[in-house]
Amino acid sequence: MSDDILLEVRGLRTVFDTRAGQVCAVDGVDVTVNRGECLGIVGESGSGKSVTFASVMGLVRSPGRIEAGEIVFDGTDLRKLSPRKMQALRGRDIAMTMQDALTALNPALTVGEQLAEMLEAHDDDLPRRRGARRAAIQARSVEMLTLVGIPSAGDRLRQYPHEFSGGMRQRIMIAIALASKPRLLIADEPTTALDVTIQAQVLELISKLRAELGMSVVLITHDLGVVAEHCDRVMVMYAGQVVEEGPTAQVIRDPRHPYTRGLLASIPRPALRGQPIRPIDGQVPDLVDLPPQCRFLDRCPEAGEACRHLIDMHPAGPARRARCIRIAVPETEKA
Amino acid sequence: MTADPLLKVTNLTKVYTGRPSLVGRMLGRAPVNVRAVSDVSLSVNRGEILGLIGESGCGKSTLGRAILRLHEPTAGKVEFGGTDITALPAPDMKAMRRRMQIIFQDPYASLNPRRTVAEIVGLPLQLHGLAKTRSEMREKVALMLEKVGLKAGQLDRYPHQFSGGQRQRIGIARALISNPEFIVCDEPVSALDVSIQAQIIQLLQDLKREFALTYLFISHDISVIGYLSDRVAVMYLGEIVEMGPVESILARPRHPYTQSLMSAVPEVEASDKSQRVQLSGDLPSPLSPPSGCKFHTRCPLAIDICRQRQPETERVGTGHTAACHRLKENLSLLEGARA
Numbered sequence: 001m002s003d004d005i006l007l008e009v010r011g012l013r014t015v016f017d018t019r020a021g022q023v024c025a026v027d028g029v030d031v032t033v034n035r036g037e038c039l040g041i042v043g044e045s046g047s048g049k050s051v052t053f054a055s056v057m058g059l060v061r062s063p064g065r066i067e068a069g070e071i072v073f074d075g076t077d078l079r080k081l082s083p084r085k086m087q088a089l090r091g092r093d094i095a096m097t098m099q100d101a102l103t104a105l106n107p108a109l110t111v112g113e114q115l116a117e118m119l120e121a122h123d124d125d126l127p128r129r130r131g132a133r134r135a136a137i138q139a140r141s142v143e144m145l146t147l148v149g150i151p152s153a154g155d156r157l158r159q160y161p162h163e164f165s166g167g168m169r170q171r172i173m174i175a176i177a178l179a180s181k182p183r184l185l186i187a188d189e190p191t192t193a194l195d196v197t198i199q200a201q202v203l204e205l206i207s208k209l210r211a212e213l214g215m216s217v218v219l220i221t222h223d224l225g226v227v228a229e230h231c232d233r234v235m236v237m238y239a240g241q242v243v244e245e246g247p248t249a250q251v252i253r254d255p256r257h258p259y260t261r262g263l264l265a266s267i268p269r270p271a272l273r274g275q276p277i278r279p280i281d282g283q284v285p286d287l288v289d290l291p292p293q294c295r296f297l298d299r300c301p302e303a304g305e306a307c308r309h310l311i312d313m314h315p316a317g318p319a320r321r322a323r324c325i326r327i328a329v330p331e332t333e334k335a
Numbered sequence: 336m337t338a339d340p341l342l343k344v345t346n347l348t349k350v351y352t353g354r355p356s357l358v359g360r361m362l363g364r365a366p367v368n369v370r371a372v373s374d375v376s377l378s379v380n381r382g383e384i385l386g387l388i389g390e391s392g393c394g395k396s397t398l399g400r401a402i403l404r405l406h407e408p409t410a411g412k413v414e415f416g417g418t419d420i421t422a423l424p425a426p427d428m429k430a431m432r433r434r435m436q437i438i439f440q441d442p443y444a445s446l447n448p449r450r451t452v453a454e455i456v457g458l459p460l461q462l463h464g465l466a467k468t469r470s471e472m473r474e475k476v477a478l479m480l481e482k483v484g485l486k487a488g489q490l491d492r493y494p495h496q497f498s499g500g501q502r503q504r505i506g507i508a509r510a511l512i513s514n515p516e517f518i519v520c521d522e523p524v525s526a527l528d529v530s531i532q533a534q535i536i537q538l539l540q541d542l543k544r545e546f547a548l549t550y551l552f553i554s555h556d557i558s559v560i561g562y563l564s565d566r567v568a569v570m571y572l573g574e575i576v577e578m579g580p581v582e583s584i585l586a587r588p589r590h591p592y593t594q595s596l597m598s599a600v601p602e603v604e605a606s607d608k609s610q611r612v613q614l615s616g617d618l619p620s621p622l623s624p625p626s627g628c629k630f631h632t633r634c635p636l637a638i639d640i641c642r643q644r645q646p647e648t649e650r651v652g653t654g655h656t657a658a659c660h661r662l663k664e665n666l667s668l669l670e671g672a673r674a
Contacts, residue, residue, distance in 0.1 A: 195555065195618070196600055199601075200598075200614075201614075222529060224529075228603045228604075252603055252604075262530060263529055264603065265533075266533035267529065269603075270558065270561030270581070273561070279531075279536075280530040283498055283531070
């Protein structure tokens with residue numbers, strides 16, 4: 001494993017047993033996160049983007065389970081760690097923020113208490129003696145809230161989550177996640193619940209902190225615009241699989257998977273006024289008992305007989321891959 | 336386009352009164368008033384789409400509902416097709432509602448889970464006496480389902496048997512079945528995934544053409560608004576701060592709030608963000624709105640007068656108005672940045 005790689009997931013398969021049958025929410029997903037980079041994960045609801053990273057965090061609970069795959073973080077296979085070691089690592093080395101800050105924060109504890117809980121659990125540099133320890137926690141908490149741009153942090157530590165606005169709550173969750181100085185931050189739809197002017201503030205904050213703290217960020221989102229402006233590389237997921245990955249600018253300029261093309265064409269843009277948008281027909285397939293064929297087949301305008309078998313990822317240029325047989329055909333022969 | 340206003344709203348105001356708690360009442364506390372919509376005037380011409388944009392809590396949904404009298408306006412006038420509907424007695428208002436409908440944001444909450452699609456979509460027919468027999472009703476509903484891209488065979492299914500996008504189609508069928516002229520689309524695509532969102536936007540456009548509809552399209556997404564609308568109204572804390580033809584709003588936004596909204600939208604295509612106006616802070620509480628211009632607490636251009644006096648709405652171009660004390664300075668700033 002190269003020194004530049006912080007997280008490497010190979011062949012991850014996470015399933016949920018339901019009455020209707022086994023749902024394979026994540027099927028053979030590979031993820032590589034390099035040190036210091038921001039990786040964007042794009043997909044629609046049910047594409048498996050959140051479950052992939054819940055698996056990485058060891059947060060998949062019954063009826064879900066990880067069936068196969070390796071999750072190597074900085075040289076350690078997380079699936080082989082004892083629950084206790086995993087507990088120590090989670091939050092300290094890999095932190096996660098959730099989409100809905102109001103449900104993710106504890107409404108009955110003050111923001112200060114929630115920050116302190118995180119520091120108690122993960123900060124080994126705190127002094128042992130009680131008085132000094134409490135003072136250090138207070139100082140670190142103020143420092144964290146100030147870092148995420150919350151004014152008069154000292155007073156606000158004594159307030160409860162409901163006393164903050166949506167954007168402020170998202171900042172608090174980021175402050176808690178970053179309190180232990182993680183090497184990897186997984187931000188699951190950090191701005192989906194926020195208004196655009198507030199979204200811009202929070203995304204700027206994440207980018208700034210990434211640069212300052214030198215951490216890696218995985219940004220899970222359904223918004224290709226967010227990815228275009230903030231991520232170095234992007235992975236597009238569809239129905240539990242990665243269908244395309246590569247450097248963001250290239251993927252957006254020249255998408256190689258028909259689903260990525262469809263997603264880009266679906267975004268309404270003022271520049272396209274008067275022209276019809278070309279939506280992707282149909283809907284995401286039911287993840288129970290998927291037939292062994294390309295999962296995008298039913299919605300794909302380019303599908304043919306050859307797509308009726310399992311499709312692998314194909315190389316699609318330097319550092320790019322796509323799960324489509326058509327990209328194996330050189331551009332010149334396609335026309 | 337010759338102006339042929341189908342809907343004319345004049346100085347519409349909606350105040351919600353919050354009853355104080357029991358303890359509050361015993362202590363003689365006054366009720367809390369929230370001015371959700373404040374003195375809004377606008378018109379929607381026949382056949383056009385007026386896009387109404389703003390962030391959560393700005394009053395855009397309240398305005399949509401006050402226009403339909405789903406929430407009774409506190410003051411002001413709504414004229415529809417030349418009739419003042421604000422004072423219309425209930426039976427006449429009911430007849431009027433056949434002509435003005437609404438599509439809601441949440442396709443889960445807006446459909447009764449215990450009714451079949453035939454019952455949900457057929458209800459307006461029943462209410463307005465538009466179908467004489469059950470079979471006529473089912474026939475009309477089946478026809479409408481096909482218009483919105485569902486199957487006639489799905490008549491007897493329940494909402495939970497459909498996906499989010501399909502449910503939104505059911506909501507659209509319900510709005511259209513009484514053959515209305517005007518529809519308030521209240522964030523109809525905000526709860527949907529990108530690819531489904533595109534399907535619904537396309538459907539709404541096709542239906543508008545087929546049934547010669549007029550839309551008031553409410554959204555927080557400037558891409559959707561910019562793509563669909565003929566004219567755009569920008570709302571902030573209950574007031575319309577800027578309004579005009581879409582081309583002119585997109586190319587030359589004049590209010591600092593519109594400018595910041597547009598520069599905050601993350602775009603897929605690399606664009607020039609050198610003029611990015613980033614706002615600091617949050618939306619102030621509508622319980623205690625700021626004095627003067629309500630935007631002054633977040634405005635990068637605010638000066639003393641903005642804190643003291645509410646700006647008048649001024650004409651800044653053909654059919655383009657904005658309410659800001661610093662229009663001239665803002666313009667020279669913009670042009671300075673461009674030069």
